[in-house]
Amino acid sequence: MDLSKFLRDVPDFPxxxxxxxxxxxxxxxxxxxxxxxxGLAELMSKARVERVIGxxxxxxxxxxxxxxxxxxxxxxxxKPKKLPWKTRSVEYDLEYGKDRLEIHEDGVEPGQRVAIVxxxxxxxxxxxxxxxxxxxxxAVVAGCFFVVELGFLGGRKKLGGHVVESLVRFx
Numbered sequence: 001m002d003l004s005k006f007l008r009d010v011p012d013f014p015x016x017x018x019x020x021x022x023x024x025x026x027x028x029x030x031x032x033x034x035x036x037x038x039g040l041a042e043l044m045s046k047a048r049v050e051r052v053i054g055x056x057x058x059x060x061x062x063x064x065x066x067x068x069x070x071x072x073x074x075x076x077x078x079k080p081k082k083l084p085w086k087t088r089s090v091e092y093d094l095e096y097g098k099d100r101l102e103i104h105e106d107g108v109e110p111g112q113r114v115a116i117v118x119x120x121x122x123x124x125x126x127x128x129x130x131x132x133x134x135x136x137x138x139a140v141v142a143g144c145f146f147v148v149e150l151g152f153l154g155g156r157k158k159l160g161g162h163v164v165e166s167l168v169r170f171x
Contacts, residue, residue, distance in 0.1 A: 001031065006032040009021065048113055048142065051075055052114070053116050054075070055101070055116065055127070056101075059118040075114075077107075079101065080100045083104055085105070085106070088133055088137065089101065092125045094126075099129075101129045101130060110137070110139065113142040114139045118146055120148045122155055127155065128159060142163065143163030146167070147168060148166060148168045149170070
């Protein structure tokens with residue numbers, strides 16, 4: 001299934017000059033949603049993933065069903081002060097500012113093979129922050145997986161030697 005047909009361009013969001021790739025039409029279509037979940041699960045199964053890490057908030061939409069499909073657990077990576085237990089955090093650069101992500105200190109186990117999942121890879125700052133958090137807890141990043149990748153923004157480069165897979169890529 002061509003998932004790109006289920007993406008909508010929103011010009012000048014969240015600021016002028018940016019064309020936002022909206023996944024809402026994909027989420028609204030049960031066939032496209034299922035195809036995206038199954039596609040991500042297939043990519044991750046090749047990486048022998050033991051835990052799925054979802055980045056707030058759209059990474060949760062895809063991460064939880066993929067984790068269930070793979071028979072592994074799910075760990076959320078969230079914005080500051082959203083997790084109730086002891087956390088680790090990292091600050092990172094966005095295209096238009098700075099932000100911070102947190103993970104529970106017991107969110108992954110040392111040596112555990114994890115997959116980072118999110119809806120979209122743009123410049124790579126958010127995904128890089130998630131890899132830094134999980135590696136800081138001793139986990140092994142088996143790969144970073146996305147529904148959509150904006151290849152022309154070079155986000156892959158920020159993820160170093162990690163496996164990067166996406167279902168739809170715009171170059």
